[in-house]
Amino acid sequence: MAKTSLQHPTLASVLGGQQQCIEWVEWAKQFVLDFAINELEKALQALAEKVGQEKVRQVYRKRLAEEVRNAPVRWTTALDVTSGQEVKMPENDQLLRLIFEILCLGRLALFADKMTLLTQKGGEPEAEVWLAGHKCMVEIKRYDDPVMRREAGKMWSRSITDPRPKGISVPSENLPAYVHLRDKLEDVPKKFKATSESVNLVLVYWSSWTEVSLSFVPALYGERFMKVPFHPLEFALPQPNELGEEGLFAKEEWRLVSGVASLWAMGFPLFEPRELRWEGVLFPNPKALVPVPQEVTVKLGVALGLFTIGMIRLPFTTEEAEALYDCYVRPLEGKFWGRLAAVNKEGQVLVGDDEVELAQKAVERFGKGNFILFRIGTKAVGKI
Numbered sequence: 001m002a003k004t005s006l007q008h009p010t011l012a013s014v015l016g017g018q019q020q021c022i023e024w025v026e027w028a029k030q031f032v033l034d035f036a037i038n039e040l041e042k043a044l045q046a047l048a049e050k051v052g053q054e055k056v057r058q059v060y061r062k063r064l065a066e067e068v069r070n071a072p073v074r075w076t077t078a079l080d081v082t083s084g085q086e087v088k089m090p091e092n093d094q095l096l097r098l099i100f101e102i103l104c105l106g107r108l109a110l111f112a113d114k115m116t117l118l119t120q121k122g123g124e125p126e127a128e129v130w131l132a133g134h135k136c137m138v139e140i141k142r143y144d145d146p147v148m149r150r151e152a153g154k155m156w157s158r159s160i161t162d163p164r165p166k167g168i169s170v171p172s173e174n175l176p177a178y179v180h181l182r183d184k185l186e187d188v189p190k191k192f193k194a195t196s197e198s199v200n201l202v203l204v205y206w207s208s209w210t211e212v213s214l215s216f217v218p219a220l221y222g223e224r225f226m227k228v229p230f231h232p233l234e235f236a237l238p239q240p241n242e243l244g245e246e247g248l249f250a251k252e253e254w255r256l257v258s259g260v261a262s263l264w265a266m267g268f269p270l271f272e273p274r275e276l277r278w279e280g281v282l283f284p285n286p287k288a289l290v291p292v293p294q295e296v297t298v299k300l301g302v303a304l305g306l307f308t309i310g311m312i313r314l315p316f317t318t319e320e321a322e323a324l325y326d327c328y329v330r331p332l333e334g335k336f337w338g339r340l341a342a343v344n345k346e347g348q349v350l351v352g353d354d355e356v357e358l359a360q361k362a363v364e365r366f367g368k369g370n371f372i373l374f375r376i377g378t379k380a381v382g383k384i
Helices: 002-007 009-015 018-028 034-051 053-067 093-111 146-150 177-185 216-221 252-256 294-304 318-336 355-366
Strands: 074-079 086-091 114-117 127-131 134-143 199-206 259-268 275-284 306-308 340-344 349-352 371-375 380-383
Touching: 009 018, 009 034, 009 053, 018 053, 034 053, 034 093, 034 114, 034 259, 053 093, 053 114, 093 114, 093 127, 093 134, 093 199, 093 259, 093 294, 127 294, 134 177, 134 294, 177 199, 177 216, 199 294, 216 259, 216 275, 259 294, 259 306, 275 294, 294 306, 294 355, 318 340, 318 349, 318 371, 340 355, 349 355, 355 371
Parallel strands: 134 199, 199 259, 275 306
Antiparallel strands: 074 086, 114 127, 127 134, 259 275, 340 349, 340 371, 371 380
């Protein structure tokens, strides 16, 4: 029994003691892997070091101990083709959402200048995070496309337009992916206050397989910007006057939101020992009252592996960029996964951790516009 407490001392402190921690971990193991609980411990520790143990306990003790435990459980079935038996596995959406929220904030805490966890009373976002000298209000959502999950990836059979007649209420769970996402995010701006200082960010974690071109792009910008296949390097950020009426960023109240990120995190490799890998895409709001500053996008790229669309114009075609990655960067994945690599057309490579510093050195060595900056292991381009 003492082993559980020693493994998760910060979690035990947040929950109020060793026995409470042991009971909580045994309950949580029904729904998540030991790896997730271990990562939760690391994130809570990072938050405690940044904002104080008492603040972490104040914000998360009740939610960890009570609210999630009482949330509805969903069952997922799987057919074991070897035995022919159908297996039912329990899932707790609230627990997954809460764990991801803490993991995400814990990761931001490692790179933040300073940070405050908010109590979320009165519809507040999750946290106030200072990145690169800018105050960022952070709201975290979990997106799980139920139709995509139910149909096991048969996305092409789904309509790409919203079939709901105006004034008629139809559950978004039965509609295209982006309609469901748009409905889920509809009330987000209410959590942000109008200010000329704050960078307001919405980080959306998706757990079921999704495709940004069929969900985030049309939900945020509008249906006519949806392209299949979607090449983020070639996606031109729509101008404010180009947005139609159906995209969230076209709505006046959404001017409060600086950007929305599609975020993914996964334990890698599949077997122990693992580490958590982050990656995703940040979609800037063309009509935002406070656009996301470039130095903030750099920090988000390092902290969460986020690639920002529409902020980069490449002197390379997508095919050339992929060829450079495959030829010169892929061999570095085993040793340098997650770090940054600047590559020119001749295959010369510089490796570093700070995007601004590496870009400056690449400009000095290769010349401006003569290189691409990759995140090793993700093919995400950060800057040229």
